[in-house]
Amino acid sequence: MGNKMPEKYIAILVAKIAEYWDAILAVIVGVFGGGLAYLGEVKNGTRRWDFTAFLISVASAGFFAFVTYMICTDLFQWTPGLSVAASGMVAHLGAEQVKQILTDFFTRKLN
DSSP states (O other), rough: OOOOOOHHHHHHHHHHHHHHHHHHHHHHHHHHHHHHHHHHHHHTSSSOOOOOHHHHHHHHHHHHHHHOOOOOOIIOOOOOOHHHHHHHHHHHHHHHHHHHHHHHHHHHHHH
């Protein structure tokens, strides 16, 4: 009567995950890259360990990776695999370094 079939919802969920798998993978790779970058800074002594800062770094890296993935696939028409790799590298670099690279790039273009 009121018993819904969970198999139907599971099948829909799996279909949606398969449809967006490349974007999900880009976020996972970005989160992993951002986490490794933060831990590397802690190991090198340039940053002190802070769990909140770690979570912020990982979350921003995941978001940055997703945005990079979308730019690479939609704007540059790259393959999903290449876009995932690029988004992981950009997430590992971190927002500050990417901001510096983009600032230098556009400064050179305007001069």
